[in-house]
Amino acid sequence: MDDAGGDILPSLGRVRLGDLAAVEGLASDSYKICVSTLMQSLAQYSAAIIQLPPADAALLRSGLDSTRLFFHQRGYGSGEVVHLEDDAREWCKTSGYYADPQMWLEMYDYRPGITAREHNGAMELTPSGLPDIFSVLGKVCRDILDAISFSLNLRTCVFTEILDNMPLRGQEASSSVLSACCHSRPSFEGAQQHRVASPNDSQLLMFSEQEEQIDKTLLTLVKSDRSGLYVKDLHARWILVDGDLGPHDIVVYPGLALYQETAGYVNPAVHKTEVGNLQGYRFGRCSLAFKLTPRSVARLSDSEMGAAGHGVDTQFQVPIPVTDFMQTHHSADQLFPKNNELSSRAEQDASSNSTTKKKKGSTRTNSLPPSKRLRLEAQRVLKERVQDIADGRGIKLRFCNLKECESHIRSLHSPCENIRTEIGWPQGVPFVHPHDLPNKAKLRFLETYEPGWTASQQDESQSL
Numbered sequence: 153m154d155d156a157g158g159d160i161l162p163s164l165g166r167v168r169l170g171d172l173a174a175v176e177g178l179a180s181d182s183y184k185i186c187v188s189t190l191m192q193s194l195a196q197y198s199a200a201i202i203q204l205p206p207a208d209a210a211l212l213r214s215g216l217d218s219t220r221l222f223f224h225q226r227g228y229g230s231g232e233v234v235h236l237e238d239d240a241r242e243w244c245k246t247s248g249y250y251a252d253p254q255m256w257l258e259m260y261d262y263r264p265g266i267t268a269r270e271h272n273g274a275m276e277l278t279p280s281g282l283p284d285i286f287s288v289l290g291k292v293c294r295d296i297l298d299a300i301s302f303s304l305n306l307r308t309c310v311f312t313e314i315l316d317n318m319p320l321r322g323q324e325a326s327s328s329v330l331s332a333c334c335h336s337r338p339s340f341e342g343a344q345q346h347r348v349a350s351p352n353d354s355q356l357l358m359f360s361e362q363e364e365q366i367d368k369t370l371l372t373l374v375k376s377d378r379s380g381l382y383v384k385d386l387h388a389r390w391i392l393v394d395g396d397l398g399p400h401d402i403v404v405y406p407g408l409a410l411y412q413e414t415a416g417y418v419n420p421a422v423h424k425t426e427v428g429n430l431q432g433y434r435f436g437r438c439s440l441a442f443k444l445t446p447r448s449v450a451r452l453s454d455s456e457m458g459a460a461g462h463g464v465d466t467q468f469q470v471p472i473p474v475t476d477f478m479q480t481h482h483s484a485d486q487l488f489p490k491n492n493e494l495s496s497r498a499e500q501d502a503s504s505n506s507t508t509k510k511k512k513g514s515t516r517t518n519s520l521p522p523s524k525r526l527r528l529e530a531q532r533v534l535k536e537r538v539q540d541i542a543d544g545r546g547i548k549l550r551f552c553n554l555k556e557c558e559s560h561i562r563s564l565h566s567p568c569e570n571i572r573t574e575i576g577w578p579q580g581v582p583f584v585h586p587h588d589l590p591n592k593a594k595l596r597f598l599e600t601y602e603p604g605w606t607a608s609q610q611d612e613s614q615s616l
Contacts, residue, residue: 164393165193166201166401169208174298174308190296191303197385198421199393199405202296202373208288209400212375212440215281215332220377220435222279223258223334243368243478244327244448248276260332262286265325279332286330289402289442290318293371296404297444304417305460311370314413314450314474327445327474328369335380335425337436366420368478369407369443376439384422408482409446415454415468446474 167186174183193200204212226249248268251258261268262282297311316327364384374381379395383405394403405421425437446452453471454464 164197164199164201165189166203168203169205169292169295172202172299173295174302179302187299187303190299194406194418195386197383197391197393198419198423199383199403201393201397201401202292202404203398203400204288204292204402206400208292211281211284211288212402213399215279215285215440216375216377216438218279218281219260219332219334219438219440222260222277222332223337223438224435226258244325244445246329256336258334258337262330262332263326263328265320265323282330282332285440286326286328286442289330289373290328290444292373292402293404293442293444294318296371300410300414300418304414304457304462306456307460310456311413314446314452315370315444316447327447329443329445331441331443333439333441334435335437335439338434364422364424366422366482367405367407367443368409368482369445370410370413371404371444372407372421373402373404373442373444374439375402376437377435378437380426380437382424382426390424407443407445409452409474409477412452412468412472412477413446413454413456415457415462415464417457417462448475448478450474452477 167189171182171186172190190200245263245266246261247263247266249258249260260279262278264283264286268276268278294311294315298309301308301310317324320326374394376394379392379397381392381394381403382390383393385391393405397403405423406418408420410418411420451471451473454468455471457468458464
């Protein structure tokens with residue numbers, strides 16, 4: 153990996169599927185704990201671990217065995233290197249076998265409603281058990297979405313409107329897909345080395361390194377027979393998310409469609425797969441990946457988030473058809489410009505320390521007026537304390553603008569109120585606008601969250 157952080161084994165949230173299933177009536181304490189564990193893990197690591205019932209786990213293990221055998225017995229032909237994502241318009245029509253020699257990846261897509269066929273027109277053979285696995289993992293994803301909607305205070309089954317019918321109607325084809333994958337099986341590598349070897353051998357470097365990816369799904373579930381799935385965490389570090397999985401465990405991570413539908417409250421996972429250390433493995437690295445995707449005729453909209461009282465940024469306020477969304481290119485840098493703040497925070501801190509030293513060394517005539525200095529200090533401490541508390545509890549912050557914040561102080565129900573309650577914010581204190589406080593309130597706030605602040609400022613003033 154390109155980052156030493158990739159060796160980190162995080163404490164991903166681990167929840168039992170049975171405890172995550174919603175029931176009629178009031179939510180139990182165990183359900184609330186499971187939902188909280190799930191959401192904190194998604195906020196901190198962009199991934200979580202779901203523990204399946206024994207029967208479902210056995211079905212997945214059988215599916216992985218079948219996947220290994222399917223790819224091991226399958227020959228390789230140069231004519232089969234086709235269609236990864238060459239045409240974005242075909243995103244909901246992929247089915248059957250294909251290969252990507254640059255990524256040393258082979259896949260078999262199972263998509264209900266579309267029958268995969270060989271090049272000669274014959275029906276294509278498949279890994280066994282895929283229909284049953286598709287059904288099981290589809291239900292798992294829907295339970296997880298219900299838990300997310302509960303956490304965000306959305307209506308029950310709010311995501312149903314953008315999902316495929318269950319079961320499919322008539323001639324419908326599924327938008328979601330189950331992919332049986334194989335990275336770097338030796339026979340495929342040998343064929344590619346023989347075929348691709350040329351004066352330009354740079355393609356072979358893709359064997360051990362893969363570009364960052366963001367799935368355009370609502371949720372993705374992954375079960376593999378070897379570790380190697382890395383996801384960027386809240387601090388932009390690469391972490392190994394499948395290095396400590398039990399026989400009943402499966403990894404879930406959110407996709408870009410869920411990010412859009414929740415107006416940015418659930419970040420999509422930026423992930424990559426390491427396949428450079430599989431020499432000696434007869435079958436390579438095999439996995440099953442279920443991708444829950446919104447139906448092609450649906451529209452992604454922030455209306456439910458707004459109705460639940462959440463603040464919605466401008467970029468999410470225009471509904472977008474799923475077909476247009478799936479054909480639009482999205483990059484991590486465009487989606488998460490705030491991630492760049494993590495790498496530049498040290499520089500900002502250094503700059504801040506330098507500025508502070510200059511202030512201490514300057515004359516009284518160059519120092520800021522007390523009221524101005526108090527306001528800036530309150531703003532700094534406020535944002536740092538809120539962010540620290542939120543990061544520690546896996547809470548995603550969404551701040552109001554000044555006008556909204558002023559009205560929210562007098563309201564019990566507001567986009568900020570849930571976060572205020574979770575982190576124990578003082579009543580009557582604006583959430584992100586300390587400059588709107590009178591000076592006495594600012595002093596009380598600073599003294600509460602940074603004990604000894606008043607005395608230190610008095611000492612500093614006397615030394616000037």
